Amino acid sequence: MTENRFDPSQADGRWQRAWDQAGTFTADSNSPKPKSYILEMFPYPSGRIHMGHVRNYTMGDVLARYKKMRGHEVLHPMGWDAFGMPAENAAMEKMVHPGEWTRSNIEAMKAQLKRIGFALDWTREFATCDPEYYGHEQALFIDMYEAGLVYRRQSEVNWDPVDMTVLANEQVIDGKGWRSGAEVEKRKLDQWFLRITEFAEDLLSGLGDLKDWPDKVRLMQENWIGKSQGLEFSFELSNGETLPVYTTRPDTIFGASFCAIAADHPIAQGLKDDPSVAAFIEECRKGGTTAAALDTAEKLGFRTNITARHPFHGQALPVFIANFVLMDYGTGAVMGVPGHDQRDFEFATKYELPIARVVARSVSEANAPMAGEAEPGDGVIVNSDFLDGMSVEDAKADVIAKAEAGGWGEGTTVWRLRDWGISRQRYWGTPIPIIHSPDHGPVPVPKDQLPVELPEDIDFETPGNPLERHPTWKHTTCPISGKPALRETDTLDTFVNSSWYFLRFASQPVDAPFDPEEIAKWMPVQHYIGGIEHAILHLLYARFWTRAMERIGKFDVKEPFSALFTQGMVTHETYSLGDGSWLSPDEVRKNGADWTRIEDGAPVTAGRIVKMSKSKKNVVDPDNIIEKYGADAVRWFMLSDSPPERDLPWSEAGIEGCWRFVQRLWRLFDSYDTSAEGEDKSLARKTHQTIVAVAEDIEALGFNKAVARLYELTGAVEKAKPSVSRNFAISSILHMVSPMMPHLAEEAYAKLGNSDLIADAAWPEHDPAMLVEDEVTIAIQHKGKLRDTLTAPKGAANEDLEALALASEKVQRSLDGAEVRKVIVVPDRLVNIVT
RNA sequence: GCGGGUGUGGCGGAAUGGUAGACGCCGGGGACUUAAAAUCCCCUGAUCUUUGAUCGUGCGGGUUCGAGUCCCGCCACCCGCACCA
Numbered sequence: 001m002t003e004n005r006f007d008p009s010q011a012d013g014r015w016q017r018a019w020d021q022a023g024t025f026t027a028d029s030n031s032p033k034p035k036s037y038i039l040e041m042f043p044y045p046s047g048r049i050h051m052g053h054v055r056n057y058t059m060g061d062v063l064a065r066y067k068k069m070r071g072h073e074v075l076h077p078m079g080w081d082a083f084g085m086p087a088e089n090a091a092m093e094k095m096v097h098p099g100e101w102t103r104s105n106i107e108a109m110k111a112q113l114k115r116i117g118f119a120l121d122w123t124r125e126f127a128t129c130d131p132e133y134y135g136h137e138q139a140l141f142i143d144m145y146e147a148g149l150v151y152r153r154q155s156e157v158n159w160d161p162v163d164m165t166v167l168a169n170e171q172v173i174d175g176k177g178w179r180s181g182a183e184v185e186k187r188k189l190d191q192w193f194l195r196i197t198e199f200a201e202d203l204l205s206g207l208g209d210l211k212d213w214p215d216k217v218r219l220m221q222e223n224w225i226g227k228s229q230g231l232e233f234s235f236e237l238s239n240g241e242t243l244p245v246y247t248t249r250p251d252t253i254f255g256a257s258f259c260a261i262a263a264d265h266p267i268a269q270g271l272k273d274d275p276s277v278a279a280f281i282e283e284c285r286k287g288g289t290t291a292a293a294l295d296t297a298e299k300l301g302f303r304t305n306i307t308a309r310h311p312f313h314g315q316a317l318p319v320f321i322a323n324f325v326l327m328d329y330g331t332g333a334v335m336g337v338p339g340h341d342q343r344d345f346e347f348a349t350k351y352e353l354p355i356a357r358v359v360a361r362s363v364s365e366a367n368a369p370m371a372g373e374a375e376p377g378d379g380v381i382v383n384s385d386f387l388d389g390m391s392v393e394d395a396k397a398d399v400i401a402k403a404e405a406g407g408w409g410e411g412t413t414v415w416r417l418r419d420w421g422i423s424r425q426r427y428w429g430t431p432i433p434i435i436h437s438p439d440h441g442p443v444p445v446p447k448d449q450l451p452v453e454l455p456e457d458i459d460f461e462t463p464g465n466p467l468e469r470h471p472t473w474k475h476t477t478c479p480i481s482g483k484p485a486l487r488e489t490d491t492l493d494t495f496v497n498s499s500w501y502f503l504r505f506a507s508q509p510v511d512a513p514f515d516p517e518e519i520a521k522w523m524p525v526q527h528y529i530g531g532i533e534h535a536i537l538h539l540l541y542a543r544f545w546t547r548a549m550e551r552i553g554k555f556d557v558k559e560p561f562s563a564l565f566t567q568g569m570v571t572h573e574t575y576s577l578g579d580g581s582w583l584s585p586d587e588v589r590k591n592g593a594d595w596t597r598i599e600d601g602a603p604v605t606a607g608r609i610v611k612m613s614k615s616k617k618n619v620v621d622p623d624n625i626i627e628k629y630g631a632d633a634v635r636w637f638m639l640s641d642s643p644p645e646r647d648l649p650w651s652e653a654g655i656e657g658c659w660r661f662v663q664r665l666w667r668l669f670d671s672y673d674t675s676a677e678g679e680d681k682s683l684a685r686k687t688h689q690t691i692v693a694v695a696e697d698i699e700a701l702g703f704n705k706a707v708a709r710l711y712e713l714t715g716a717v718e719k720a721k722p723s724v725s726r727n728f729a730i731s732s733i734l735h736m737v738s739p740m741m742p743h744l745a746e747e748a749y750a751k752l753g754n755s756d757l758i759a760d761a762a763w764p765e766h767d768p769a770m771l772v773e774d775e776v777t778i779a780i781q782h783k784g785k786l787r788d789t790l791t792a793p794k795g796a797a798n799e800d801l802e803a804l805a806l807a808s809e810k811v812q813r814s815l816d817g818a819e820v821r822k823v824i825v826v827p828d829r830l831v832n833i834v835t
Numbered sequence: 836g837c838g839g840g841u842g843u844g845g846c847g848g849a850a851u852g853g854u855a856g857a858c859g860c861c862g863g864g865g866a867c868u869u870a871a872a873a874u875c876c877c878c879u880g881a882u883c884u885u886u887g888a889u890c891g892u893g894c895g896g897g898u899u900c901g902a903g904u905c906c907c908g909c910c911a912c913c914c915g916c917a918c919c920a
Contacts, residue, residue: 216839220915247920324918334920343918416919641847641859653860708858779854784901786854824900830853834900
């Protein structure tokens with residue numbers, strides 16, 4: 001007898017080709033079916049697909065295939081977030097062109113994705129480095145420019161003087177360039193900005209409608225946008241100038257005992273002629289920006305000889321330059337109220353400034369001593385002239401009203417959110433479509449000249465931006481005067497590319513970035529799945545971009561993603577030698593409870609289970625696993641056990657278990673018996689219940705639960721004798737696992753004599769009448785503890801259940817003659833006897 | 836510091852206030868086999884005086900006939916933000 005096994009090495013590829021040839025997953029926007037746009041965050045083409053991608057795309061794939069089975073027209077596209085620094089780094093290290101490097105990575109990764117059998121519409125594939133894509137992006141940039149959503153101003157950057165390049169904050173390590181090791185300088189450059197702050201209010205309030213986003217992400221965005229309301233007002237200074245400050249606690253204004261300004265504040269800068277001021281400002285600059293440094297940093301100040309006049313009682317308050325005041329928040333200056341702000345308290349303590357109580361628990365506690373720290377909480381206002389006795393809320397409103405009436409201040413809203421700086425002094429990005437004309441300043445490139453393409457002949461031998469250095473590329477003419485002019489050599493932040501790719505997936509006209517009619521058909525994305533690391537920037541930028549498009553009349557969508565799901569990471573145990581060096585999983589072997597290195601038997605320590613990373617060598621390459629077990633076992637593993645939002649620990653034993661289940665199902669499908677007769681009511685009932693439950697689980701993205709239910713039903717079918725019900729159960733399992741293990745499912749479906757594809761099949765129908773049990777198990781408790789169970793017909797009368805319960809021998813033993821005071825009966829569930 | 840999350844067997848994890856530990860992994864025992872692989876069957880939270888009982892969902896209280904689930908107070912770990920006025 002030949003072995004009856006499912007062989008993915010020949011089946012997987014065969015069915016992948018069959019789907020391709022049939023165009024099974026090509027989305028038809030003209031279909032009358034309801035539409036579902038399922039999207040996973042597109043990958044950066046770094047070179048290899050990793051397990052995190054596999055998990056992410058498997059989840060989306062199950063949803064996409066499931067929706068299709070449910071009669072939806074599904075758009076499930078894939079593409080490449082192809083601009084970015086790794087390509088430039090590779091160019092410098094390996095002397096390859098960034099485009100070439102990127103293209104070959106895309107080719108390799110696409111082949112990997114194909115091998116996993118994802119139900120993707122490859123006809124819509126693109127890379128953001130395609131001139132067709134970034135040309136449209138340039139057109140959108142110009143539209144936004146003309147709508148006043150783009151502007152240019154000076155802004156500080158991290159400048160590496162050796163590499164002659166701008167560094168991202170993450171590339172600055174201990175004040176030095178990550179590559180060159182050179183001391184990083186602050187430089188001011190003219191840079192382009194998008195007016196995301198103009199949408200701050202809308203981006204914030206819009207979060208309220210995103211019911212199907214994780215609370216966590218909404219909160220993170222809310223905090224990032226950082227709305228705060230307060231009073232902006234000006235102090236008159238002793239030197240004749242005025243000092244605008246911002247406070248969220250105008251109610252505490254009578255507690256102000258000093259003013260503090262940032263080191264970068266113009267007034268502070270104006271005092272730099274005094275060498276001790278200059279020295280102090282320099283000192284402020286040095287302070288670390290890490291969490292630890294800030295935690296322990298002492299509040300430092302420099303007392304100027306300027307004083308500020310209190311707007312109500314007119315007393316002179318000293319003005320300090322202080323290291324804890326930030327220039328880029330509010331006005332860069334604050335009033336110091338030590339009694340009710342912890343930083344001010346520490347500062348006042350150090351410089352022996354008055355600490356007054358102006359908020360107390362009650363009026364009678366107006367003179368209670370301070371507790372050794374600031375009291376930022378609620379209470380009634382005291383020691384504050386006309387505010388005395390008011391609540392904090394009322395006093396805020398009253399002070400704002402008086403400031404506005406007196407013309408020295410106004411109630412304002414301050415946002416933490418900054419405008420989005422999009423200039424990058426790099427080659428591998430979308431060229432900013434602007435020409436700097438000697439007569440007309442910055443002028444957009446005429447749209448008929450788009451795309452402004454990147455030059456191919458570049459060199460990375462010398463430091464600096466290759467676009468800047470290129471002999472001819474930047475030289476052009478002014479679109480207005482025709483005189484010689486220079487192109488903008490900055491490129492766009494890669495987050496711009498990912499801010500609208502989902503729109504391009506949904507519609508791909510040649511002559512426009514997108515087609516509003518097609519957008520209306522597909523948008524918003526129904527399920528967007530990706531990593532939590534994009535909770536703020538990418539998702540906020542995409543929300544902004546979509547709103548900006550709506551604002552300039554491109555279409556009628558505001559929120560791009562109606563439901564968001566952030567999946568957990570794939571983790572793996574770590575292995576290390578005595579010297580602390582890491583070993584990869586295939587370099588080690590388990591002997592009993594201990595681990596050793598295969599090569600020489602050296603003892604190995606198995607360490608924490610952490611995210612797969614090259615540095616810890618705890619990486620498992622999907623290709624090797626697919627080679628060994630086929631795509632379906634890997635897909636099944638990705639869905640099993642861990643809830644999708646939590647981390648998934650990869651293990652060899654786990655994938656072995658999945659592989660066994662693939663074969664177990666194969667045998668089960670093989671046991672379909674066309675000659676079987678008769679009903680098996682309880683199996684049929686379980687099947688119908690499972691059909692409903694698995695569907696609910698998939699729709700809630702509870703893949704681990706769906707998997708568990710399928711195991712359970714499989715076990716039940718294996719034990720059952722041949723019957724029509726058993727065949728129905730087998731067929732149902734086959735259909736239900738098809739989104740998860742599509743290759744196995746197709747193979748078995750064909751073997752059962754079908755000539756169509758199960759990918760085109762419908763989700764199994766359930767019979768509502770079969771969901772109801774006719775017998776139920778009743779738990780019998782005595783004093784809240786389980787004593788016995790009994791089987792009763794569903795809907796049995798309470799009295800009958802009570803009688804049955806009391807008749808139980810175990811219950812009687814537990815009662816031991818005690819008087820029954822009360823009996824609680826929950827119909828069809830339990831009886832609890834209270835004594 | 837602020838905000839959020841998590842805590843259940845050896846492990847991943849199930850559980851509308853109603854039989855805690857479904858399902859999977861690991862482990863143990865057995866069947867089949869010359870043998871191995873594969874497969875199948877049984878056991879698998881702890882303790883005890885083991886036909887049974889007691890304890891058990893991070894810790895301490897509370898509400899309830901009944902709490903993993905609800906309330907109050909702690910602890911630990913993880914994540915995000917951070918001198919934001």
